[in-house]
Amino acid sequence: MEDGIKKFLYVNRKAPYGTIYALEALEVVLIGAAFDQDVSLAFLDDGVFQLTKGQNTDGIGVKNFSPTFRALGDYDVNKLYVERESLEERGLTEDDLQEIMYEDEDDDWAEKPSIRIISRAEMADLMHDQDVILSF
Amino acid sequence: MSTLHTVNKSPFSTQSLLSCINHAKDGDAILMIEDGVYGAAAGTGVASVVAEKAGAIKFYVLAPDLAARGIDTSRLLDGVEAVDYAGFVALAAEHDRAQAWL
Numbered sequence: 001m002e003d004g005i006k007k008f009l010y011v012n013r014k015a016p017y018g019t020i021y022a023l024e025a026l027e028v029v030l031i032g033a034a035f036d037q038d039v040s041l042a043f044l045d046d047g048v049f050q051l052t053k054g055q056n057t058d059g060i061g062v063k064n065f066s067p068t069f070r071a072l073g074d075y076d077v078n079k080l081y082v083e084r085e086s087l088e089e090r091g092l093t094e095d096d097l098q099e100i101m102y103e104d105e106d107d108d109w110a111e112k113p114s115i116r117i118i119s120r121a122e123m124a125d126l127m128h129d130q131d132v133i134l135s136f
Numbered sequence: 137m138s139t140l141h142t143v144n145k146s147p148f149s150t151q152s153l154l155s156c157i158n159h160a161k162d163g164d165a166i167l168m169i170e171d172g173v174y175g176a177a178a179g180t181g182v183a184s185v186v187a188e189k190a191g192a193i194k195f196y197v198l199a200p201d202l203a204a205r206g207i208d209t210s211r212l213l214d215g216v217e218a219v220d221y222a223g224f225v226a227l228a229a230e231h232d233r234a235q236a237w238l
Contacts, residue, residue, distance in 0.1 A: 013155065013238070021238070045155050124159045127235060128139065135236040 006131035007038045012047035014136060016066070017057065022050050023065050025136035030068075033075035040130075041072075044083040044123055048090060051082065051097045051115065066098065073102025078114045085120045138163045140231035143172035144238065147182045154182070156237040157189055165194040165227055167219070173201045176216045183213055190215030198224060 010029050014021040032039065043051060050066070057064040072078065080100060087093060100114040118126065127133060141160055147153040153175045156166060168176050175182055176197035186195060190213070199218040202209065209218050219227065228234055 011235070013152075044159075045151060120158060124161055127159060128137065128161050130233060133139075133233055133235040135238050 005036065005038055007040070007129065008032065008132045008134065009040050009042055009127060009130040011042045011044070011127070011133060011135045012050055013045040015046040015049040016055070017060065017062060021136045022047070023063075025134075026065060026068055028134065028136075029072065029077060030075065033072075033077055036076075039077050040079040040081060040126065041077065042081050042083070042123060042126065044086045044120075046086075046090075048082055048086045048092060048097075051080070051100075052092070053096060053098045069098070070100050073100070073114055078102035078104075078112075079116065080114045081116050081118050081123065081126055083120055083123045084117050087117070137232050138165070140164070140227050140234045141166045142234065142236050143168050143175065144170040144236070146171040147175040147180075152237040154185065157185060157193070160189075160193050162192040165196060165231060167196040167198065167224065167227060168216075169198045169201055169224075173197050173205060173207060176202070176213060177207055177211050178213045179211075186213055187215065196223070196227065 010025055012022060012025055016022040029041065051069065055064050055066045094117055097115060101111045102114050103109040104112050141156050141164060143153045143156050143166060145152045153172065160166060175186060195216040196219050197212065197216055199220050202218060212218065
């Protein structure tokens with residue numbers, strides 16, 4: 001830990017519309033982005049459904065918040081870790097997820113993908129490497 | 137460096153306990169609270185999963201939540217230790233971080 005910067009991990013394990021957890025997590029991430037911490041997001045279990053392409057909530061009367069994930073890069077939130085086993089268990093691949101890019105200020109603002117697919121073992125390591133874990 | 141995990145859902149209604157166990161590292165602790173305490177009883181469908189990891193991971197269960205649900209500590213799986221609220225606080229203090237599996 002340097003300069004009081006802590007590693008924060010937001011853990012997302014719920015599908016997007018059946019409960020309010022997923023939307024609330026995103027709200028907290030956006031609020032937390034004001035505090036200049038080292039932020040990562042983890043998507044595992046049903047949380048991987050939050051990032052799928054083609055969500056259309058017109059028929060259920062709630063906001064489709066999936067496009068908001070694409071704004072996270074503007075808040076220096078650009079580490080979105082998705083667990084491969086959770087995708088596979090749900091019949092999904094990386095191609096089923098929306099493309100989320102950020103501009104890397106340390107690399108002449110090159111566009112890079114924010115989503116990183118990792119294994120369950122790597123997810124366990126990621127969780128073990130944090131100062132603070134916020135679960136949703 | 138170790139983590140205290142808490143699980144507050146019944147293992148028969150959600151995957152939280154299984155997912156927690158699959159992500160916990162050796163030396164971590166898992167504390168079952170609220171409806172999570174149903175995962176601490178012997179003779180259930182998840183008992184073998186817990187028993188298999190007990191040792192590498194320390195399992196605890198919150199006694200007042202057990203008592204509220206009429207589960208006597210004599211029915212706990214071997215390797216699961218009942219703690220009171222002060223024990224919960226002590227576990228939180230002993231570990232480097234806490235992670236809730238909701």
